[in-house]
Each structure stands twice: as C-alpha cells, then as structure tokens.
Amino acid sequence: MSSATDLDQLIRAIGDAIVISDARGAITLWNPAAERMFGFSQDEALGKSLDLIIPERQRQRHWDGYQKTVTSGITRYGNEVLRVPAVHKDGHALSIAFTVALLHTQANEVAAIVAVIRDESSRFVEDRALRKRLVELEAKLAATQAAESS
The missing domain is CATH 1.20.5 (Single alpha-helices involved in coiled-coils or other helix-helix interfaces)
Incomplete structure (x- = not known):
C-alpha cells in the first residue's frame, strides 16, 4: 500500500476494531469495527477518554499500565495478546483481546497507542x-x- 487513501480504506474495512489514543488517553481514531463492537459512533468516541469502554472497576489498573507504557515507551502487548473486560455503550460486558503498537514523536516519546481489538465474548x-x-x-x-x- 502506498497511499494514505489505501491506509484509510484498510482502517475502514478491517474486521477488528482499531482504536488510537493519544498519550493522555483521548481517542483520536475509532474505526467502523470499533463502532460495531462498542456501540459508540465515531463522533461519540473521538476526543473522549478510553474510560468510555473500560469498566469502572478496571480503570485504575488500566491507567496505571497506560501511564507506565507512555512513560517507558515499552509494552509487552505488541506481540502478546492482552485479554480484558470492556463495556458496550448499552452497558453490557464484553471480553476483548488486543495487541498494541506505540507511535512515537521525532523525539522518540510515545505520542499515541494503537489497539487492534477483537471481541472474544x-x-x-x-x-x-x-x-x-x-x-x-x-x-x-x-x-x-x-x-x-x-
């Protein structure tokens, strides 16, 4: 793939949810599969905290790990699958599995975290x-x- 249009098409067409959040945890990309999986439209998700899909009882643990990843620039979930609970817009529980990729600034600081997510409920x-x-x-x-x- 050589053009941004092709990348945009891939992000829209892929069956797994792709969610990108910035270093603070605000959602910056929410593909159609994420809409189907979690029930929130792109407009409802963009700019919002990942708390949108994280069960309340899991939030502290999530943010501790998220901040550690942003600070260290290291994650083991680039190759290992992480399985955690999540929540749908209507409140029902989901069981998701995902891997992550770190996007860096030119100064090699973590700018964003990409999650490729599958519903394994x-x-x-x-x-x-x-x-x-x-x-x-x-x-x-x-x-x-x-x-x-x-």
Whole structure:
C-alpha cells in the first residue's frame, strides 16, 4: 500500500476494531469495527477518554499500565495478546483481546497507542462453561473412585 487513501480504506474495512489514543488517553481514531463492537459512533468516541469502554472497576489498573507504557515507551502487548473486560455503550460486558503498537514523536516519546481489538465474548463464555463442566466431571470421577475404594 502506498497511499494514505489505501491506509484509510484498510482502517475502514478491517474486521477488528482499531482504536488510537493519544498519550493522555483521548481517542483520536475509532474505526467502523470499533463502532460495531462498542456501540459508540465515531463522533461519540473521538476526543473522549478510553474510560468510555473500560469498566469502572478496571480503570485504575488500566491507567496505571497506560501511564507506565507512555512513560517507558515499552509494552509487552505488541506481540502478546492482552485479554480484558470492556463495556458496550448499552452497558453490557464484553471480553476483548488486543495487541498494541506505540507511535512515537521525532523525539522518540510515545505520542499515541494503537489497539487492534477483537471481541472474544462468546469464546470467553464457552471456555467458562467448559471449565465448569470439567470441574463437575472431575468431582463425579473422584466421588465414583472413592465409592469404589471403600
């Protein structure tokens, strides 16, 4: 891709949410997939804090990590996937997975953080149900083995 138009088209067309926020955490880019995922239009999101999509109970932890990343210029989530809760405009909980990229100024300071986000809510629910079923089966097996040995 060689033109900004192609990059803009990619950002609009991609199925994962792309959210860019400045060093203070204000949203500067919100693609159509982010609109679909979180329920906020681009106009509602641009210029707002990331608190828009962060559950209240997670905000302190988020901002501590965010500030550490901005200050240090280092993140391990460029290659590792981070899985966290998020919140939709209507208030329902989401389970999201994302990686981040850091954008720097010419002075090599962090200017913005890019998050490429996928909604994994259904996978999270399925995994929780499987773990619950496994615990139930292990308990049943243990009870059967205990009965057989007595």
